[in-house]
Amino acid sequence: MRRDHRIAVIIPALDEAGSIAGVVRSQPDWVDSVVVVDNGSIDGTAAEAHGAGATVIQEARRGYGAACLAGLHAVSDFPIVVFTDGDGANDPGDMAALVDPLLAGEADLVIGSRVLGEVEHGALGAVQRFGNALSCSLMRLLWRRRFTDLGPYRAVTQEALGKLNMEEPAMGWTIEMQVKALRRGLRVVEVPVACRRRVAGRSKISGSVIGSMRAGTRILYVIFRARLVGG
Numbered sequence: 001m002r003r004d005h006r007i008a009v010i011i012p013a014l015d016e017a018g019s020i021a022g023v024v025r026s027q028p029d030w031v032d033s034v035v036v037v038d039n040g041s042i043d044g045t046a047a048e049a050h051g052a053g054a055t056v057i058q059e060a061r062r063g064y065g066a067a068c069l070a071g072l073h074a075v076s077d078f079p080i081v082v083f084t085d086g087d088g089a090n091d092p093g094d095m096a097a098l099v100d101p102l103l104a105g106e107a108d109l110v111i112g113s114r115v116l117g118e119v120e121h122g123a124l125g126a127v128q129r130f131g132n133a134l135s136c137s138l139m140r141l142l143w144r145r146r147f148t149d150l151g152p153y154r155a156v157t158q159e160a161l162g163k164l165n166m167e168e169p170a171m172g173w174t175i176e177m178q179v180k181a182l183r184r185g186l187r188v189v190e191v192p193v194a195c196r197r198r199v200a201g202r203s204k205i206s207g208s209v210i211g212s213m214r215a216g217t218r219i220l221y222v223i224f225r226a227r228l229v230g231g
């Protein structure tokens with residue numbers, strides 16, 4: 001069934017030269033296009049990704065969301081889009097579980113929840129768990145919907161993307177997608193996914209106090225903006 005549909009994978013990657021080739025090569029063989037979005041890496045990420053067979057896009061605007069958005073422009077003719085990290089933290093073996101509810105017409109957005117899945121020791125820090133739990137509590141309070149994670153490993157239909165009008169350039173990307181999907185009445189499903197430690201390199205987000213604070217602030221900003229301003 002999966003081979004009958006055109007499926008694209010977007011991998012935002014910033015200085016992931018140590019892992020990106022392996023991540024690109026390990027994508028399931030039923031994936032039709034693997035797009036790596038680089039944001040000015042200085043370690044050869046783009047060359048590694050290209051060498052492994054990915055389409056590489058350069059986005060000048062910094063930020064995780066800006067990279068995801070640039071990736072979306074490149075895959076606008078694929079009915080199904082999957083986002084995955086470039087550090088090897090996601091298990092490509094989980095991708096079928098993300099994509100199948102979309103193919104079956106049962107969901108518009110499928111979020112891989114690391115909280116429901118198996119977490120390798122040390123792969124999900126305390127700050128990140130706390131931030132996820134807080135964000136999910138706020139979503140429950142404000143939109144009456146229970147989520148367990150803001151996991152980056154997720155699959156969405158092109159049709160849903162057309163309604164989401166994604167615009168967040170930074171780390172609020174994942175929550176923006178969830179909140180907007182709820183506000184538009186889209187069908188959102190969570191499935192358990194594994195969470196592994198990054199294969200190489202350094203975390204840009206949750207692995208440092210500064211990165212976590214930046215992400216946390218941005219996530220709260222996106223939640224309250226959606227509540228107060230809409231969009």
Ligand SMILES: Nc1nc2c(ncn2[C@@H]2O[C@H](COP(=O)(O)OP(=O)(O)O)[C@@H](O)[C@H]2O)c(=O)[nH]1
Pocket residue numbers: 011012013014015016037038039062063064067084085086087089198202203204205206207
């Ligand atoms: N292109 C791009 N990718 C990013 C940026 N920030 C993070 N990433 C990628 O997003 C994924 C998750 O980031 P990571 O540093 O692993 O965050 P963590 O999992 O919270 O430690 C990795 O593939 C990163 O390379 C960015 O500003 N631009």
Ligand SMILES: [Mg+2]
Pocket residue numbers: 085087089198203
């Ligand atoms: Mg990571």
